[in-house]
Structure formats: structure tokens, C-alpha cells
Amino acid sequence: MENISTHISEIIKMLSGYVTEYGLRLLGAIFVLIIGLWIIKILVKSSRRLMIKGDIDASLASFLKSMIDIVLKVLLIISVMGMMGIQMTSFIALLGAAGLAVGMALSGTLQNFAGGVMILIFKPFKVGDFINAQGYSGVVKEIRIFVTVLTTPDNKTIFIPNGPLSNGSLTNFSTQPRRRVDWSFGVSYGDDYDTAKKMLLDMIKEDKRILTDPEPFVGLGELADSSVNITVRAWVNAADYWDVFFDMNEKYYKNVDKFNLSMPFPQMDVHLDKD
Numbered sequence: 317m318e319n320i321s322t323h324i325s326e327i328i329k330m331l332s333g334y335v336t337e338y339g340l341r342l343l344g345a346i347f348v349l350i351i352g353l354w355i356i357k358i359l360v361k362s363s364r365r366l367m368i369k370g371d372i373d374a375s376l377a378s379f380l381k382s383m384i385d386i387v388l389k390v391l392l393i394i395s396v397m398g399m400m401g402i403q404m405t406s407f408i409a410l411l412g413a414a415g416l417a418v419g420m421a422l423s424g425t426l427q428n429f430a431g432g433v434m435i436l437i438f439k440p441f442k443v444g445d446f447i448n449a450q451g452y453s454g455v456v457k458e459i460r461i462f463v464t465v466l467t468t469p470d471n472k473t474i475f476i477p478n479g480p481l482s483n484g485s486l487t488n489f490s491t492q493p494r495r496r497v498d499w500s501f502g503v504s505y506g507d508d509y510d511t512a513k514k515m516l517l518d519m520i521k522e523d524k525r526i527l528t529d530p531e532p533f534v535g536l537g538e539l540a541d542s543s544v545n546i547t548v549r550a551w552v553n554a555a556d557y558w559d560v561f562f563d564m565n566e567k568y569y570k571n572v573d574k575f576n577l578s579m580p581f582p583q584m585d586v587h588l589d590k591d
């Protein structure tokens with residue numbers, strides 16, 4: 317009985333030693349992890365402020381912020397694991413092998429990372445530009461490491477992977493200071509074409525937002541099945557594009573009757589032959 321009691325005491329003493337040693341390590345590691353995450357949060361915010369003060373491009377600032385956040389967190393996790401007694405040499409070797417396997421499995425993710433770098437280097441667009449890409453249109457809100465964030469005109473948030481975005485076709489509506497507005501106004505067959513043309517030219521002259529250089533164009537665009545379509549082209553400042561587009565449509569609709577013109581509509585002539 318005495319031998320058994322002695323063995324139990326030794327086991328309890330040994331377990332107490334392990335709990336004391338590794339328990340303190342675990343508590344210390346948790347404490348360092350919490351404090352480290354708090355410090356990283358402060359550093360990332362500070363770096364963001366410094367980049368804004370340094371007048372760094374908003375797209376690059378967003379990308380660097382995400383990169384700094386990820387790198388610091390990885391370093392923190394490695395430090396915490398070292399505090400817990402994990403052999404970092406073998407761990408780093410294992411991490412390298414795992415990284416290779418994960419890299420092969422996540423080739424699409426790495427492609428998105430490379431796409432983000434290419435976007436920041438060649439700058440086909442920047443934060444604040446209105447673009448159309450991958451079937452979506454919106455204002456560029458943020459360029460992250462793996463995705464670009466768009467805000468659509470109806471206030472939806474779209475996340476587009478950077479890989480396809482950097483390799484695919486893209487339309488940037490914000491790079492040029494001026495844009496051309498195109499309309500196709502229809503009048504009925506039998507209406508006076510010269511009257512319709514004069515009405516459209518007067519509407520253009522009345523709108524001070526429409527530029528005179530290049531000169532606006534009005535011409536007969538198409539003799540369609542049920543209408544005579546008049547093509548109108550005019551240049552405006554990019555910011556005025558949609559306002560001018562909708563205003564001209566409204567003015568045309570309101571002025572048609574004043575000039576004795578009629579709005580065309582689809583129609584079909586049917587001829588009946590009697591035997």
C-alpha cells in the first residue's frame with residue numbers, strides 16, 4: 317500500500333509540474349495573442365492614416381493595408397506557437413511543404429493575388445472610377461488583395477476576383493473628361509423630316525450642358541418598319557451624361573405635339589382579297 321501511495325504521489329507531482337509549466341505557457345501565449353491582435357489593429361489603422369497623409373493612391377493604400385494586416389498576423393501566430401514550445405524549425409519546414417500543397421490547390425486564389433498586383437501596377441482603374449467588367453457595372457469602392465469591391469448604382473456591393481478582372485475586358489467610364497451621348501428619336505412616316513430635325517437642333521441649342529465642340533450631329537439614321545429614326549449625337553462633360561440623356565428624352569416627348577409630329581408605334585397593314 318505504501319508503494320502504491322508513493323507512486324500516486326509521484327504521478328500527481330509530475331502532472332502538477334506539467335500543468336504548472338505548460339499552463340503558464342498557454343496563458344502567456346493567449347495573453348500575447350490578445351495583446352498582439354490589439355497592437356496589429358492599431359498599427360494597421362496608423363499605417364492607413366500615414367498613407368492618406370502621404371497622398372498615396374487610394375487603391376494602393378487599400379492593398380497595402382490588407383497586406384500589412386495579413387503579414388503581421390502570420391508573424392504573431394508563429395511567435396505564439398514558439399512560446400508554447402513548438403519547435404519552429406520543423407514547423408517552418410512543415411509549413412513550407414503544406415504551403416506548396418495549398419498553393420497548388422488554391423491556384424485560383426494565387427491568380428487573384430497576382431491580378432491584384434497587376435491592377436495596382438498598370439492601373440486600368442482606381443478607387444472612385446465607374447467601370448463595367450465581368451458583367452457588372454459600378455463605382456470602385458476598394459481594391460483588396462484578392463478581390464475588387466464595386467458599389468452598383470442601386471447600392472449593391474459586388475465582389476469581383478482580381479484574376480479574371482485583370483485578364484478580361486473592362487470599360488472605364490471615368491478616364492475621359494467628356495462623353496458622347498447618342499439618341500435615336502422616331503417620327504411617323506408622313507411627318508415632315510425638316511421640322512423634326514429643326515426641333516431637335518433647337519433642343520440641343522437650348523441645353524447649355526451640351527458642348528459645341530465637337531459640333532452636335534443630327535441625321536436620318538434609319539427607315540424602319542414603322543418609323544423614321546433620327547440619329548442624334550452630342551458631346552457633354554462626363555458628369556452630365558445621364559442628366560442630359562434623360563432630359564432630352566423628356567423634352568422630345570413633350571415637344572412632339574407642338575410641332576405637329578406624331579409618335580410612331582408598331583403597325584401592320586392587312587389586305588383582304590375577295591374572290
